Amino acid sequence: MPDVSGSSDEEDEGLFSLDPEADGEARITGVVKGKHIVTPGELVTSDSTWMRGHGTYSVGTSTYSSVAGTITRVNKLLSVTPLRGRYVPEVGDHVIGRIIDVGTRSWHVDIGAKQAAVLMLGSVNLPGGVQRRKSESDELQMRVFLKEGDLLNAEVQAVFTDGAASLHTRSLSYGKLRNGYFFSIPSSLIIRSKIHTIELPGGVDLVMGVNGYLWLRKHTQQLGEQGVSITRLAEEAGWEIYSDENEYIAPSIRETIARYANAIKALEYGEVGVSEARVIAAYEASKEYKGVGDMVENDAKRRIAQQALVFIQ
Amino acid sequence: MSRPEIYSPEGLRIDGRRWNEVRHIKCAINTHPASSDGSSIIEQGNTKVMCNVVGPAEPTSSSGGGGAKSNTNSFANENKVTLSVKATVAPFSTIDRRKRSGNDSRIQEMCLTIQHIFEEAVMGHLQPRSQIVISLYILAQDGGMLQACINAASLALIDAGIPMYDYVCACTAGMHDTEVLLDLNRLEENDMPFLTMATLGATRKVSLMQLETRVGVDKLEPMMAAAMSGCHYLRQIMDAQVRKHGKNRLARVGA
């Protein structure tokens, strides 16, 4: 066992200099490779010219890390991105949420962030179209549209100064979810892309919330695909957008949904980032298991995650 | 029956360590990724503690202290995060199997202590109106329960990605006649005065110091010095584990 009476010399690899005078190229590649980890209390730079962003704090002129993660540099802004952590909402994020509370003129929505998000009555489409005025009777029957326990997908409209998010569903791709299966994975595993509603092979849609909440559903003709002109879309929106009824889902579709879910859980088990390509790769890899239920074994999960990575490369 | 020799004239302790050696340490983070935001397990000798951290999240009435209504935000702190600490001592954690009641004042005091430590170490002002729940499970006790709990909580909070100034590391030191012994096991704890100390990272700043047995004031200084070097050593071990885990993870997650 090591002797601790002696002076504890600091971690040799720890002190990572971000001195702007130093050779810029070598430094940046060191960061971009993403292999360098800083931990709380570690000195990031002793140069005061850097601006300190998320995940850092300063003592005098020195900047220290406050989380375990990797250094990110945008111009003069230094920040440390944590390896794990709760979802931090950003404007424009496509998220899935669950109504936890119906308030006055707003719903509280759990999106897996530090605080519940707010969905204002004014930020939803009500039956009857965009131009429809919200009346007092709408306020009184808010539970008819969305009640506690309902799932919906929405976009982050604004983020308040304390970090809470405000959502909106003012588009037909957002709104109440049905015909499917919900599960969640750590939000740090979701790889952001432009499109988070993915049509997967096998007649299944995946709504991949940036917050790590996922929805797998039977592929249905969306309103936009039914030949209604784009300008009249919102006006056509009827009561069905708030429907709680599931449509008929064939057993084969159910099995495909389960297979996709298990494939994504395998990626989660292997701590592999989840993207459209990887989900499809994992689905393909899972076909060597006949029964969907066989995929819940840890060995199977590990194999699928590895094969998904190989497949992409 | 002769009592076991706590410290032999050759300078060996009951389990074969020297005075300045800590027990075998094993720790891991992210042990329960599904049930919590951050989790850890630490073994210091035969003492074993598991920790789960949930949050920062919207405060709930059941865990938010006080009998407030379920109305969200009604008792959330507007300026900083609310911490709550719960500890469960497993009935099988000691040799004599015993069911412990949840409101043992010793355990309550320990929870409060850990809460006060991390209220200072966590950058609470960055998470206003939210709550962090730290749950500790003491699976095996062989001395140094408090230190293991503090170390486990530190690791779990880091795993949860919660901003902190530094690791909080804790260690015990005892005084056997005139000899200082580091990181005591249960037999040694029962035999001699000892103190538990926690430092903020590898600094000389002491976050916690507790002494519960009578000892001469002149013996305090050597005990404090030893405990502090123990804390600094533990920080290295814990830091190495966090880095190792981070490297593995980065290699797999990459976009």
Next chain:
Amino acid sequence: MARDLKPTLIENTFVLKALTENVRLDNRSFSQMRNLDISFSSTEYGAVDVHLGRTRVIVRISAEVTQPRSDRPYDGLFVISTEISPMAAPTFEAGRKSEEELVISRIIEKSIRQSQALDTESLCILAGEKCWLVRADVHFLDHDGGLLDAGCLAVSAALLHYRRPEISIVGSGDARQVVVHPPTEKVPVPLSVLHVPVCVTFSFFNMKLAQSSLTAATSTTAATTPAKENDEIDMDTDDTDETAVLVDASLQEELLRHGFMSVTSNINKEICQIYKAGQLAVEIETLLSCSEAATAVAEKVTKLIRRRLKEDEVARNVGNVLEEARAENDRLVADEGVIQDMNND
């Protein structure tokens, strides 16, 4: 809730600002205790009334004969019960244990019971059958900070003052019986107190934090500025002078302090208990010097307790023949030298 009202912001600013200029609100020096007064009941043994500034605590000791615990047949029982009622301050709720109360009761327990200030073996009457149960009931009557310090020293003083009834054992074998003699029959005997623990609480103020909260409180825009991404408080590690250490904080200072440490020690320069639980992290050297300062305070306070006990004894025994009749040897006490009134420093 009105009962939890804290001092107003402007009061806080005033106190902190004064502290940064090395002035306490009542013009004490940082290491000075408030006026300490100990008085004993003139009619009963073991009832003590302690005033520490405006803080007031009374302790009553009582004893009864009972059965010892089966796992410790040679030990008597000693129980300290502390309850803070709304009488001390409206913030305390009757029946519900607050965090502060939990800490106070635990520290008094550790200071006195766990440090074996009372020799529990001497409370044994018949091994495994009969023993004394000594109870110390601590009542907090007024709260102006330092409940813990006042409570701890009140229990110590009361234990020294208490006299339990004399007993004798009649009969033999299974027919043995314990007879408790009322004080009119036999002179009550003092408890065997091994040492006198005295608790001193040091309050820590981070001067830089105090400064920054002053500037935040004075700027009206503080409430509207968005939450900062990083921590702008400069914690200059080189500056060891940033922590102000106050002895015996008043209630307002207690509410504002950034951290505290309670040290219980006795006149023999022994530390019985140290409690520094989280909050502001303080340099190790500061903690060490506080512990040493605590022993000096303990010495002063112990001498005061001894002096008051002696005064009480003199007053109590005017024209009393019982004092002459007792068969005990005088105990050796360490304060035979100069008795110094600690209020005069």
